[in-house]
Amino acid sequence: xxxxxxxxxxxxxxxxxxxxxxxxxxxxxxxxxxxxxxxxxxxxxxxxxxxxxxxxxxxxxxxxxxxxxxxxxxxxxxxxxxxxxxxxxxxxxxxxxxxxxxxxxxxxxxxxxxxxxxxxxxxxxxxxxxxxxxxxxxxxxxxxxxxxxxxxxxxxxxxxxxxxxxxxxxxxxxxxxxxxxxxxxxxxxxxxxxxxxxxxxxxxxxxxxxxxxxxxxxxxxxxxxxxxxxxxxxxxxxxxxxxxxxxxxxxxxxxxxxxxxxxxxxxxxxxxxxxxxxxxxxxxxxxxxxxxxxxxxxxxxxxxxxxxxxxxxxxxxxxxxxxxxxxxxx
Ligand code: ADP
Ligand code: TRP
Numbered sequence: 001x002x003x004x005x006x007x008x009x010x011x012x013x014x015x016x017x018x019x020x021x022x023x024x025x026x027x028x029x030x031x032x033x034x035x036x037x038x039x040x041x042x043x044x045x046x047x048x049x050x051x052x053x054x055x056x057x058x059x060x061x062x063x064x065x066x067x068x069x070x071x072x073x074x075x076x077x078x079x080x081x082x083x084x085x086x087x088x089x090x091x092x093x094x095x096x097x098x099x100x101x102x103x104x105x106x107x108x109x110x111x112x113x114x115x116x117x118x119x120x121x122x123x124x125x126x127x128x129x130x131x132x133x134x135x136x137x138x139x140x141x142x143x144x145x146x147x148x149x150x151x152x153x154x155x156x157x158x159x160x161x162x163x164x165x166x167x168x169x170x171x172x173x174x175x176x177x178x179x180x181x182x183x184x185x186x187x188x189x190x191x192x193x194x195x196x197x198x199x200x201x202x203x204x205x206x207x208x209x210x211x212x213x214x215x216x217x218x219x220x221x222x223x224x225x226x227x228x229x230x231x232x233x234x235x236x237x238x239x240x241x242x243x244x245x246x247x248x249x250x251x252x253x254x255x256x257x258x259x260x261x262x263x264x265x266x267x268x269x270x271x272x273x274x275x276x277x278x279x280x281x282x283x284x285x286x287x288x289x290x291x292x293x294x295x296x297x298x299x300x301x302x303x304x305x306x307x308x309x310x311x312x313x314x315x316x317x318x319x320x321x322x323x324x325x326x327x328x329x330x
Contacts, residue, residue, distance in 0.1 A: 002147040004033040004184075007040035007080060007140055010057035011048055012202035013209045014064040016280070017192040020248045021152030023068050025184065029150055035075040036144050036312065037065060039305070042080050042087075043136060046129035062301045064210060067291035072304045080140060082309035085316035090132075090139040092323060096168045097135050105134050106157055138162035143316050145179040153191055154199070159183040173326050192248060193241045196225050208245075211291045214281060221277045226269040234265040235272075242272045249279045 006026050008018060026037055039058050048054055058079065070077060080086055102108065108131055115124045129136075134157075141149060141162045149159050159181060166178035191199050194206030201207065208220050224241050237243040237259045247255045258275055261267045294301060324330045 002033045003036065003145055003179075004029040004148045004150060005036040005038075005141055005144050005146040005181075006150050007038045007043070007137075008061050008065075009040045009044045010054055010061050011044045012057065013207075014061055014211075015200060015202065015207035015209050016245070016248075016284075017152065017194070017200035017207065018064075019068070019210050020192050021185070022150060023065060025150040027069055029148060029184065030070070030075050033148065036078075036146070037070065037075055038078045038080050038083075038140070038312070040080050040137075040140065042129075043133065046127060046133065058305075059295065059298050059301055062305055063291055063294040066294050066301070066304070067211075067287050072308055076308055076312055076315075077304065078309035078312040079305050082306065083143075083312045083316050085313065085320045086136070086139050086143055088320055089143050089323070090136050092327065093135050093138055093142070093165050093169070094132070096172070097132075097138075097165050101161060101164060102131055102134065105131075105161070106154075107133065134158050134161040135165065138165045141181050142166055142178045143319055144312075145319070146181045147179065148184045149181050150184045153185055156183050156185075177323065177326050193244045195220065195223050195241075197241045208280075210284065211288045212284075213288075214285070217281055217284070218277055221273050221280065222270075224273060224276075229269075231268045232265050235262040235267070237262040240272075242269070242276050246272075246276045246279060249276075249283045254279065 004026065006022055008014070008022060014023075026035065029035060030037075039061050041054060041058055044054055044057070048057075062077075065077065066072070108126065111126055111130070112122045115122050115126075137158050138161060141159070142165075149155075151159065160183075163180050166180055169178050170176050194200030194204060195208070196204070196206045198204055198206060208217065212220060224245075226240070226242065229235055240262070243258065243262065246258060250258070258272070262272070321330075
């Protein structure tokens with residue numbers, strides 16, 4: 001059986017981009033793979049220094065996974081911080097990671113660029129956690145002999161870096177001690193668009209939270225940015241944010257039928273938004289109900305994560321023991 005692994009940082013409320021890009025495909029994969037899904041809390045620390053916020057978001061992301069159907073008896077479900085072998089592997093991998101590779105990481109480069117544009121020192125506000133973020137992520141992945149990593153396309157570069165680091169380790173010791181992971185993403189869910197037509201992201205404040213109330217969901221859908229075409233004009237589904245979100249929640253028949261209405265003309269943006277609201281609300285209502293129940297019992301969620309983390313530590317300890325022998329620190 002292949003191994004699937006993914007993590008979500010506990011920063012900001014989970015949104016439907018996280019759902020279609022990471023949670024849903026991961027749960028689909030869990031049907032045929034050994035799955036390891038976790039809360040990447042040490043990744044969150046780079047950006048968030050508020051302990052209450054990290055605690056709260058950890059529970060919310062965990063409840064989101066469970067509400068979407070993650071079965072902790074089948075999926076290894078844990079908190080990164082409770083699997084300290086991750087950090088030992090990170091130190092090992094540091095010795096195989098060229099500094100130049102980190103210089104090319106998108107998130108780091110974007111910060112440097114922004115600093116230069118505003119006349120600041122190029123590394124202003126960049127901590128070593130942000131700079132070495134891809135090495136920690138490689139450790140998460142390589143620790144569990146991962147085959148597949150279900151993520152949105154924004155994470156592809158990190159997976160490629162994990163491949164490079166693993167290859168450099170394997171090359172040095174002459175054997176595939178570290179499994180080479182592959183990113184998994186479906187074409188249409190690579191990047192879900194947000195309210196303003198850019199990638200839906202907490203960082204842009206353009207998200208539709210997964211568990212927004214019905215009223216809030218309606219308001220957000222009505223806020224999606226559209227162009228100024230008149231009702232009569234035929235509309236292009238392929239360049240429309242409403243349609244881009246719709247197709248991820250509707251059946252193929254519903255998608256086809258809305259596509260025809262776009263092309264035929266005579267449909268207002270308001271009507272298209274109503275259609276989107278209806279499929280979204282139908283899809284999200286049962287999830288929202290389960291989520292609200294789960295989040296009211298935080299001790300149960302903590303217990304589930306602790307149990308999963310204990311099992312994860314056992315697996316991880318075996319891997320680290322093997323790697324210590326390989327590198328000669330046994
Ligand atoms: P954000 O960009 O909102 O901060 P995260 O970086 O926490 O989201 O992403 C968690 C997971 O959700 C990652 O696998 C990421 O690729 C996926 N993801 C986030 N936003 C989107 C999106 N708009 N479309 C598809 N997948 C997404
Ligand atoms: N970097 C990922 C994100 O920002 C989160 C993450 C951390 C992750 N470790 C991982 C994803 C390992 C997949 C595998 O979304």
